[in-house]
Amino acid sequence: MSDLPATVEIHEEGPREGFQIEPGPISTADKIRVIEALAETGITHIQVCSFVNPRLVPGWADAEAVVSDFNAKPGIAYTALWFNAAGLERALAFRDKLHVTGAISLTASEGFTRKNLNRSHAENVAAMRKQTALHLERGVPVKRIGVMAAFGCNYQGDITPAQVISTIEDGLSIAKEAGTEITLFSLADTMGWATPARIERTLGEVRSRWPDKDIALHLHDTRGLAVANAHAGMRMGVRQFDSTVGGLGGCPFAGQKGAAGNICTEELVLLCEEMGIRTGIDLDRLIEVGRLAETVVGHQLPSELIHAGSLDAFRRKAA
């Protein structure tokens, strides 16, 4: 009936996704406070910053300061995000502290590629070909293909499984040419178009085409269906998810202000742990980090769970 996994690996992206979208500046010290608190929850992957142009993304002008100053905990893969050669070099300067890996990042929607990157899909493929070669030259492994807008697009509408498969094929041919082996496809619901049925259909087709590859999901809760979509993904055997504590993030592509961003880490952990799927994460500690993040950004975050409290906390009181 279902392929529910025994364990799920969660990649926390709250610091990176959350702190760049806030209108007010978040201090370097507060960013570090959240990163260090996350490290105490049992999370094994934390994306700590973006190495991007500070003129375009002023919220990450302090990326170097954050990475220099946080205390790294052994056993945790701290990651970062970058989009070009300059960003890669900035990440490589922290090679001892950061887990530096590359990805072939493509978009299933030509409309979104044009809007977001001001490129055609073909131009994006060419750029990724160059970037993949550069990563490998610098000794950075590239084992992942990321597909943005894999379930639909605010600018182009519905995205079919065939479009996702064709995008992955483009990524695989870049990888083949560069001589690197892809082990993971990461499918992103960048603008919140996924539904459980769409997850089942797209993942079903991808999985039957490439049964030996792992699939990760990067889900957004733009329209409230992210947890249902995560559950559908788990039922299809997905064992790796990106998420953000408290639901930090938001969506710059939505129709109105105040739209939700990524799936909340703590709701994903609740879903897993209550169904017997291990995450290795202490949910009560994580909820405390969500509340800390809410204090840091200074407004209510989308996570319902940080306001309601965990079931275990109530179980302990009731016992």
Add this chain to the structure above:
Amino acid sequence: MSDLPATVEIHEEGPREGFQIEPGPISTADKIRVIEALAETGITHIQVCSFVNPRLVPGWADAEAVVSDFNAKPGIAYTALWFNAAGLERALAFRDKLHVTGAISLTASEGFTRKNLNRSHAENVAAMRKQTALHLERGVPVKRIGVMAAFGCNYQGDITPAQVISTIEDGLSIAKEAGTEITLFSLADTMGWATPARIERTLGEVRSRWPDKDIALHLHDTRGLAVANAHAGMRMGVRQFDSTVGGLGGCPFAGQKGAAGNICTEELVLLCEEMGIRTGIDLDRLIEVGRLAETVVGHQLPSELIHAGSLDAFRRKAA
């Protein structure tokens, strides 16, 4: 694999649930504006008020004024809520305008019954026996058993399927004694303890015990899992759901202020319609009502979808 229904019937409870919990008073005219706007969306069931003690629930002191003054649309069942004989009589005064039906309302958690009603379960059963007889005497049909806290309780912890079944049995024996036939069990996740796995287990046991009864779900999004739980319910064949537009409501039993209440009607409709399950509801109109409700209460509502916009709206723009 699954018993997904072809159609789902949604019972809108936003006006009743939402307007009593707000700290500021909501004007009678605003309540009516939301009720009349809901009637234009295709929704067929709208709960418009509570006939409760105005000293205890000042937000519904104007129940009579609301029911007198809204323009009823033919084909819509307008309902109300009450807890005692006085409330029943107040509802019956509007028998021409309201769809007046009764329910045997019990709670699967003794802890919650004591906390919420200040009664033992046995005392509650006795009260329901009296109330059922009274409804039938007054010509009000009683065909529904409601089970609150059917998936867990902040005061008692986990609730097993056996506890739900035993509660339903108590309800059925009240019905039998009163000479009325029950056709529907309504299971409420009053404090947000349900998970998809728990929905499957509890509904599976109830359904195999009473295969000829319909099951409705009243879900709360207290911990962010409501949409995933609704999907699990649909997969078990559930065709009737309560919900509130915009996620109006909130939870008085949660650990902190700002906790979410009922599942959002528009997210439930999105889930259904995108999976080919008909609701008869115009989602774009419903989203407009969610935005109206947000204006009326004067603060951001939990619904993500009213801030993001429907997929159809973006499809039309993209086309």
